[in-house]
Structures are given as C-alpha cells and as structure tokens.
Amino acid sequence: MNFDLPPEGDPRRLEVRAWFEAHPKPRFREMGEAGYVVPHWPRPWGLAADAELQLIIAEEIKRAKVTAPNLVNPVAINNCAQSLLTHGTDAQRKRFLEPALAAEEIWCMLFSEPSGGSDLGALRTTARREDDHYVVNGQKIWTSLAHKAKIGVLVARTDPRATKHGGLSQFLIDMDSPGVTVRPIIDMSGEENEYNEVFLDNVKVPAERLLGKEGEGWDISMRQLQTERVALSKPGAIWGAGPSARELVDGLIAKGAMRDPLIRDEAAKLYIEGEILRLLAYRAFSDRMNAKDSGPESAARKVIAAPHGQRVVDLAKRWQGMSGLVKGAETLPMPEHSDGLFDDWDYAFWFNPAVTLGVGTQEILKNVIAERVLGLPRDRDPTAKTPWADLLAAKLQTAA
C-alpha cells in the first residue's frame, strides 16, 4: 500500500511532460494522436494506459495549462464513445471516433424525458423503422451541451411489444437533422448555460446510425451512465467541479472566519470528508490499476460526495450572511486558475440543489448499494416485466 501519487521524477511522467513542452499549445487532434485524450483505450486511440499513467497524463495536462478535451466534449470522451469499441461497426468507429476525441464534434446524451425522471426505462420517445431509416418522435430533457452538439446519443423505443427495458435501442443522430429543436432550460440559478430540452419531430435517422442491435439500448446506456458516476465523484462541490472543502477551509482561514467555533467545527467535518472522498477517488483509480472492478461501490462514494458538496457551498454561503443573497457580493476566494462556471462560489451555491438530482438521485444510489453491494432484497418494479404497449394501455404511467 502506498498513498503517494506518482512522483515528480517518474520516467513516464517525464515523457509526458516532454511531449507537452514540445507541443506548448497542442490541438486536441494532436493530443488524440499522442493517445492523451483517452489514454485508457486500446491503441490506436489510446495507450492502453494503466491507472497511474492516466493520472500522470491528467496531472500533466493540468500542469501544462491545457484545457482537457474531456471538459469540452465530456459526453463522447467520458461516457459514450467507448461503446463504439464494443458495440459499434467499423464504419461507425471510422466516422465518429476521430472527430469526437478531437472535440471537433461535440456530443450530447438524449436520455432523460419529462415523464421519466429516475425511471429512465419508462421513456416514451419512439424510433419506428421505415425502409433504410428510423423515424424518431419524442421529447428529451436535461440535455447538457445540446445547443453545441453535432451528435446526439439517443435512446428510443424501437419495440413497444417488448418490456420497458427490452424495447430500447441506441442511435447516434445528427443534431442538425430536420425536426430536431433545442430549447434552453433556465435553471434556478437564473442561468441557461447548462441544460436543454430537445424536441424530436419526425426526425429521420439512417439505419446505420443504430449502435449495437435493436433492444440493446438499455444495457449500453446503463454502462455509459455507470462510467459517468465514476467520473463525477471527485471532491469538488458540483459533481467534482467547483470549490472543494480544501478551498473552503483555505478561504475561511484567509477571511478570519475560523474564529467562530461553529464554523470551525463544521469546516473541519467537511475538510475530513473531502479528504476521504479524495482518497476514495484515488482508490477507485487504483482498483482499476489492479484490474479490480470498482463497480457499485462507486455509488457509495457518490452518495457521500453529493451532499458533501452541497454542504461545502452551503457553509460558504452562510459565512456571507446577508450578503450571500446579493448577486456579485464578495465570496470566499478561489484559486486563480478556473476550470469553469462552477468555480464561482456564488453560482455553485445556487446551482447546488441539482447535484443530488443529476445522474441517479440519492434514493436510487442507496438502492444500488443496498441491493447490489449488501445483497438486500430488490425494490419491486411492477412494470418491469410487462410489454410496454400493455403498460401504456393500462395507464400504468399515470398516477394510481
């Protein structure tokens, strides 16, 4: 056991650092060719890197002050594109992977629907096969990046006679297809830069855009969301981004706020939890390094991480007192380099209720732990085994 991260003199680190010194402002395509966009993928896209090398590359990207491509095209790079390795055709890999990894084509996930919520399998968007294409109708919601995306990863129902999970398929659709309309959602922070609604009105999707086989949509999507859960559970307050408990404590010390023993104790609790979350994230990394599946245990990390982040920004907000209600008032300081929107303490606070909404509510995560890790009996979903069409007919999708 060794909690030290790869040291400064690590030869692999030196090699990566040398590359970034030779390419001071690399284009993403260059980084992709070097294998630095998805180092854990097999060649030619990645380097088949172990977890330590992945960490080294991530740290060196940060050190070189280069924007990480996965910040620009997270849906493709963190979640979905990997499915093409296992379920895609050669033609699909050829068409999609390069522009995705170079962040030249932004992807978005067309998963959630207004009627669905955490019951993703109850989605209503349909894809009807006609000759050499599918015709898609429906509505998606909570789609990050939809307004910037060229490619949408769509889950839609291709077989209404199958069960709610069994009748789903996944497609890679062009977001500029006729019939696709994107409308931003203004969230309670007052900003509209995060989420969108997407309306799909008789959208024609060529049959070769089907990923995997018909009916595999549920399994493929679940694997993609699982990946997201790992990526999202770092100790920044907002899904790993934004301020962490370290910044909270540094800021409170700098502002002299630790003189208040109530703040002192609360900040200490958060600091401890934040350090533990950091260790858990590294351990998940390390487990992968030891070829051990981190699996549903990662849900445990997220179940702690999400409310942790909310309490971090809450304490920072309460430290402001009355001024905390004034937009633009002085907040705790943040480090100079900024990774994005959430690095603003004020914005992070007004956004924070979403943290426990996105990517599996707390309740679902706790069920995952209880059922898959602890082996407790499963919650029954009375709609799981019935053909979708029968559910619709029985109106089992409206209130009992």
Add this chain to the structure above:
Amino acid sequence: MNFDLPPEGDPRRLEVRAWFEAHPKPRFREMGEAGYVVPHWPRPWGLAADAELQLIIAEEIKRAKVTAPNLVNPVAINNCAQSLLTHGTDAQRKRFLEPALAAEEIWCMLFSEPSGGSDLGALRTTARREDDHYVVNGQKIWTSLAHKAKIGVLVARTDPRATKHGGLSQFLIDMDSPGVTVRPIIDMSGEENEYNEVFLDNVKVPAERLLGKEGEGWDISMRQLQTERVALSKPGAIWGAGPSARELVDGLIAKGAMRDPLIRDEAAKLYIEGEILRLLAYRAFSDRMNAKDSGPESAARKVIAAPHGQRVVDLAKRWQGMSGLVKGAETLPMPEHSDGLFDDWDYAFWFNPAVTLGVGTQEILKNVIAERVLGLPRDRDPTAKTPWADLLAAKLQTAA
C-alpha cells in the same frame, strides 16, 4: 388563543387544592372516589372533566407531592381500563375497575411477541376455546410490570382461519394462573427492572374474561396503543419521563459548560425543540378540550419527541467526557424531587436507545403520518388479507 395555563386563582383549581389539603396523604382509593384518578372518564369513575380540569388535577397532584396513581398502574389507567367502558360487560366493570383505579391490582400488557416486532398483527399466541374457558399458549416479550402485575391484558389468536388482524381477541387474565411464567429481561443498561418475557403454557382463562367479542382484539388493542402514544409524548427524554431539555440547559449553565460554543448551540437547539414539544403536548390537550380529535397528528409529536430525548441525554453524556463511561460518575444535576428511575441522567442515557423502539418505531410512526395525515399511498402488507393459517403454511413469516 391563550397559552397561559389555568391560573393560580382558578376556582376549580382552588377546589382541587382544598381536597388535597384536607387529604394530605390520600390513599389511591380515596383519590379514585373523588374522581381524581381518571377525571376525564364519566362518573362514577371520573368527573367527565374537560382538558383544563385534567391539567389542573395533574398539577395539583404534583404540587401536593402525591404519587400519581397512573405512575403506579399505568397500563390500566393510561391505556387499557378505558376499554371496559366501551367493550366490557357490567360484571367486568364491577370486577376490575375499582381495584385497577386504586392501583390495588397492577395491570400489564401482553401484546408484543418475539417473532412480531412492529408487525403486532403477526402474533402467534393462541387462545383455543374449550367449554367455558380458553386455553392459551404462546410467548410474550417486552412486558413492563409483568413481575408486579395481577392482571394481564392479553391479545391472542382465537381464529386461525381469519386474517392476521381479524382473528385476534383480547382477554383479561390472572397473572398468577398456572402456566404463566415471568422472566425478567436484562437490558443494555444492565438493569432488569423494566421488561419481562412472559411464557404462557396451557393457561386456562375463563370465557368471561374475554373483552368484547372474539375478533375485536386488534381494534381494541390499537385504540389502547394510540392512547399510549399521546401519554408518552411529553418532553422528558425517556417517553416523557426523566430529564428534559430545560434540565439540560439549567445543568449546563450551572456547570459552566455553556462556555463551549458547540455545546451552547446544540443545547439551544434542544431547548427550542423541548419548548415546542411542551406546546404541542398542551395543544393536544387543548384540542381535546375543544372536542377536536388530535388523532394521528400526535404521531408527529412523537416522531420529534423520541429522537429529541435521545439527543438530550446524548449531549449530557458527551459533556461528561471520559467520565461518562464510568458508572456513578458526576452527572448534570437534576431537580430534587424524583419521579423514578429515569431521573438519573446516567441511567437515562444507557436506556435511551429503547425510546425509539417502544410503542411504534420511528418508521411506523412516519408511515402513520404519511398515510393517514398526508394521504400518501399505504405500504402494502401482502399478508394482510390472507387467512393466518395459510400464511403459516406458506411460511410467509420467515425470510423470503
């Protein structure tokens, strides 16, 4: 609206006080004849008193430093004897009420069973009719006062072909009958003065000891437990008895412990909650005065009161530091007059986990609020409608 309690000069108060001055050490039977044991009952047992008069009598009993009879015979006086008014025969009222109200015959409740827990309806004790009596077999647990009791209020299954709730009946049994064995339970405080196991081995119970009709046992018992819930929700830490948040705060001030701002804030939270619980208890009283059914809202009070009490004794315990682990070490002070065991801070702490176990777990109480007050869908009990004998045959009482 008027939050003042009945004033000193209230004529009814003066009358009660005069009685206690004339009877400085009253026997319970005298108090019973004066109507002061169950003032809310109709005459001749009570005074048909409104809530205000009940409160006056309770206060004057305390003021006269007389032990309240319901502390000595709580099961009869607080919970069960009242059922004889509605469900008993004349002969039963004649036989049981006077000695019960005079606390000359102590009662106990033979309800809970080892296999049942909060699912009281799943009890297994049977009462088989034979000629002019019933033969009772089974085991009861968590019976307070069984070692002192003359009369046991027994719930047993008289009809195994009925549903789990439908086949139950209630009896008033003699605790000195052959076949009744009482064994004390030693609880985690190390004391054995609170609970017992009761074994019932071919106990003969005369048929005239049946209360109400066969099959009414569930309804009668539920009403008795409901009464208990109201009685138990005063702001003392242990079901209304023992130290309250006021004593906590007084003690911490007296000991100079409020200098610690963490203790100060926690104590303040508890003080506030304690005062609110006091108001809620009075309001329930007042509602009764206005002939308004306080009903399941009292579950809300209990749901707050139980963990409140646990936090009160927990903070007092943590104030002791290491010494808190030493039996007999100095605790926070308590007022001079003591109402019983729980007035010891140390004992109250080591007893406290039981507070959320007795009389409806927190989970059951929250279900009551959610379902009966808020109108949310009921938890399904898949065993509710099936004949008990079939449940037994299907082993639906063991793990799935």
Add this chain to the structure above:
Amino acid sequence: MDFALSDDNRTLRASAQDFLGKEIDLDPLLRPNATVADAGYAETWKKMVELGWAGLIIPEALGGSGLSCLDLTMIVSEMGRTLAPAPMFGTLAGSWAILEAGSEAQQQAMLPRVATEGLRLALAVSDGNGLSDGPGSDTLATETGSGYIINGSKSFVVDAEGCDFLIVAAGHAGKRGLFLVDARQPGVQIGLLPWRDPTRQVCAVDFVQAAAERLVADDTAVWPRVRDRLLLLLAAESAAGLQAVVEMTVAYAKQRVAFGRPIGAYQAIKHQLADMFSEAECANVAVLHAAWALSEDSPLASRSVAMAKSYACDAYVAATHRSIQIFGAIGFTWEMKNHLYFKRARANAEMLGSPAVQRARLIDMLEREAA
C-alpha cells in the same frame, strides 16, 4: 388556557387567504430577470391599502385597526405562504419604529397617513455587513438649527425603493438614534440590490446631506422591541411558507409516477414528507406562541421570538431544499415556484440574525435569568 385560534383569528386568516388567493400571481416571476414590479408589487399594495392593511398595527385612534401581534400573524402568515410581493414588511417596520420611538406629535403626523393613504415606509438599520445592532457609525446625523442632516449609507433596506419615508438608524453624539427621512429628497439615493429572492425588494440607500427629523425615544430601548416584532414577521412568513411547501410537495408526490407507482408510495419519500410535516407543525406552534407572547407583552416574548425565528427558518431552509429534491429536476427550473420558496427561506434565515445567532441570544437570555 386555549391553544386553539379564536374565531376572530380564523376569520381574519380566511379573509387574508381569500384576498391573497385571488390577488397574488407569481407566474410573472417565473421568467428570468423579473422583479417584484412585474408581480404586482405596487398594484397589490393599493388594494391592501383599500382593505385597511396599511394600518393593521396602527392604533384605531390613529386611523388603523390596532391589531395585536397575534392577529397580525394571521395576515402576514398568509403573505408568507403566498410569497406575496408587496411593501408590507417595510411599512410595518417603519410603523413599529414610529410607534415605539416617535413622540405623540410624530405619530400623529405620520401614522394616520400610513393607515389611510398608504404612505409607504422603510426601516434602514442594517449596515453593509448586514449588522443591525451595531453603533450605526456607517451613518451619522448632525444637528442643524432646524433639525438634522444625515450622511452615510445603509444596506439591506426592505421595500425602500418607492417608499415615502425612511426611518434611519444613525449615530449621533456617540449613540444611535432613529431618524425620520423623507425618501423623495435629492440627498437620498436608493438602489435596488441584485437580491436573489425575487419576491422581495431589497435596497441599498445612500444619504448625502439628507434632512432628517429625530424620533424622540432612546434607540437602545426601542430597537429590541422593534426587532422582536420583525423577527416574528420573518418567523411567521417562514412557518407558513414551510407549510405551503409541504403541501405542494405532498401533492406532487401523489401525482408523479416512477417505476409504476406514485413516488409518494416509496418509504424514502414518505418518510421525508412525514419529517417535513412534523417540522412544519413545530414551526407553526412556535410562531403562534411567539405572536401571543408579544401580544401579551409577556416577559418571555423575546425568548419565544428568538426560538420561533431559529426553528422556523432552519426548517424552512431544509424543506425548500428537500422539496426540490422530491420534485426532481423539474423543481430546479426557474419556471417552477420551488426556487422562489428556496430563496425566500435562505433570505429570511439571514435577515436580522441567523438561526445560530438567535440561539446564542436565547442562551444569553437564559443565562441572565439563571444568574
């Protein structure tokens, strides 16, 4: 002893419910950058004046209704439940200040106009850090021959913009006094703060050589009494808002379906709602006791008010967060009301001393009593 509301209380509450139910429409606030002005702030006030609500706490002799704090609570609770945008807070605050600190002549000059004409007031006590108990050195009054001149600035002044008179806490001769200031003079500059709670109008005010009249009573005696009443207001709004949030969340949980059942059928949700309901009951009784104690001028009033403010605000903050969680992602959008309650809860919690500050005050009071 009677813990139930009187028939008069109930009637008052019902009439407030009736009026506000018809009058208040928060939909205009569910668009970005909307302000109270878009939600009928001025228009609603006009109707309130017609109803006599401008003079609720002003004695009948001065043209008002002379309601007790308990009566008043019936109305302001309903305003809290509906998040009614209207300049009630400022006018109540100003009226109390004049009632407590003004001479008879000053009361005569101002309060009948408030009660009958709907003259709008605002109370400027907080400094830029939100402290309202300080010495007031951020704003200073200078005596002139005919009166006073005020210079300085105040912040977090509720309902200042559009008001007619400000009552300003300002330092003078080393002490803090309360001054009556005509808000419409050039030396008074009022600016809207970018306040996160869009249902309330909160301002910063600068004074440059502003003419002022001193209210006669000593601020140290007056301010605690005014503050207690304002704390009651915040607590009452919060307890009632909390109840509204519980109701709307329960309704949603009955209707929203997941995995084939209403989400309110799941224990995880049921138990959260049961907790929220229980806390709402607690907040409600705490507020009623505080209102009654103030009405009776009970020696326990300050303590009771501090308790009500601390409890109700904490519970409101927790429940409005929880409500968004139960609604799910839709509850996080600007077009739902959830965030309005969330923001009101956060703001009320901070105004005039956070829950933790109230708790510290409570123990102070208990310690003084024990000593």
Add this chain to the structure above:
Amino acid sequence: MDFALSDDNRTLRASAQDFLGKEIDLDPLLRPNATVADAGYAETWKKMVELGWAGLIIPEALGGSGLSCLDLTMIVSEMGRTLAPAPMFGTLAGSWAILEAGSEAQQQAMLPRVATEGLRLALAVSDGNGLSDGPGSDTLATETGSGYIINGSKSFVVDAEGCDFLIVAAGHAGKRGLFLVDARQPGVQIGLLPWRDPTRQVCAVDFVQAAAERLVADDTAVWPRVRDRLLLLLAAESAAGLQAVVEMTVAYAKQRVAFGRPIGAYQAIKHQLADMFSEAECANVAVLHAAWALSEDSPLASRSVAMAKSYACDAYVAATHRSIQIFGAIGFTWEMKNHLYFKRARANAEMLGSPAVQRARLIDMLEREAA
C-alpha cells in the same frame, strides 16, 4: 502509488482473523456483571504472546517483529472487529512510550521482556477529568538519591490491573516527564473503574511514595508521537468495529420478517444500511491513510490521524445506535452483542480527545500551516 493492501498486509490480516475467530468468545460478557476476566482476557494474552503479538511494534533487534503502523493496523483492526478483550492496548501504549522516551538501556531492559515474555505494560497519562495533555500536576515526581518517588493519582488507565509496569506522566520541576513504575510495589494501588464498556479493562491508579525511574526523553517531544499512535489504534478499532456492525445488521435485516417481508426490503431500512456501509468505507480508507502516513513518518501524519479518529468514532457511534434500532427491541438486551459495540464506540470516541476535539486540532494544524 498503490492504494490496495499488499499481499503481506492481507496475509497478516487473514492470520489475525483466523486466530481471533477461534479465540474470541464474547458470550461470557452477555451476562450481567461479567468483566473482561470472564472473557479470557488473561488466557488470550498468553496465546498472543506465543504468537509474538506482544512485540508487534518492538524492533526486531529487541526481540519483536518491528511492524509498521500499517502492518499493526491489520491486527488491531481485527481486534476491534471482534472486540477482543486482551491487554493489547496498554502494552502497545507502554511500548511506544518506552520506544520514544526511553534511553537505549531502558529499551534494552524492558522491551525484549515485553516481546518474548509478554511483560504487560500500561500507560498512565490521563487525569481524573480524562485530560491527557495537561501539565501532570495531579501526579508529582520527586528526585531521591537513587531515582524518583511518585505521588498522586491517574485515571482512565487502560489495562492497568494485572500489568507489570506502568509508564506514568508526572510533573517534575514544572514540566511533565514519563516515568517507569513497577506496578507490583505496595505504593501502587490499582482499582478497576466501573467502566460501561465491558470489553475493556480501565482503571484508576494511586501512587503513594512509589519508586520510579525516569525515561530520558523530553515528554513534550514524545507525547504527541505516542498520542498519534494511540489515536490510530482507537480509529482502527472503531472503523473495523463499524464494519462488523454493518455486516451483522445487514445479515439481521435479511432474515428478520415484518409484514410478510424481510425488514431489509423496506427502503427506510435499506437506505439506512446503505448510509452505514458508505460511512464504513470512508472510515476504513481514512484509517488506512493515517496508518500509512504514520508508517512513512509523513508530515501529514498527525493531521491524518486526527481526521481518522474524528470520522471513524463519529460513524461508529452513529452506526451502533442505528444497529440497535434496526434489530429492534432484541438489540437492546444485554444478551445481544449490539450493546457491546455501542459501548465500545462511545468509549473510543471519548478516549484521548473527542471527535470535536480532534477537529479543533485539525483546524489548528491547518491554520499553522497557512500562517
């Protein structure tokens, strides 16, 4: 970088599990008034000595195994999981004190006997209020010609009764020093405290003209290092006990039936168990990091230990309470193990500084670093 346990770590843990699984039987404690003596306290220690566990942290040169803190954690965690009653805590504490404060000669004189003969030690640092960081004025040492004489008293001394030597913190010349005291001399009176946790032996000790030998090193340099190791011990015990409690509660929830289903099928129970599991994961990784940091003599070690103690103890206290709730009334009886874990958790939380004290220390350290 490798966050997984090494094969050596795993082997060590497995062998500890194996031994303790066979050896430890808590049933004798599930009768009232039983003490550690009834649960094999002395007998288990004999076997531990045979296994070499008496000298785990004593260097190989002095006859021990020279384990790192990380290695040691594998074993003491298993003792925490099984609540093993045996004089390990006292002997480890004493050994560390001698290792850190003793001269080479003192180490040579004592530690080989500990490692090979199972000489039992106990560390007497806490005063009657449970403070272990004070100046030691409750116990004073006086120099004599040949050595020292100690007078005074100590409390909360773990494993004192039956021990061979005490290491005592006593005041001398205005400073606190550590003194080696033969526990079997008449001037040393050891009394069992009526300690609520029946799995641990805790004593009060009086010294009347007790002969003592001074350990050479300065206490102010030594005590923080010893304390860090003892805090790790408590944290490791707590994290492992927590895991045991989660496991036994999950097992019970699968088997106990209410309303026709295992109680573990209800969301209310499932979610509590999920929370307990998650906190156990957190406690575990916090302890491993602290153990590793101490093993590496990392500058972060003190901080990491304070964090592990605070987190693991809080989580252990919460989970042992929760466990009784999930077991229901049966979990409240003396005949079940639940209360043993509950009491160990409460005791560990208070020993050597409560979780709140550890948090205050943590911020102190962070502030010093920031300054």
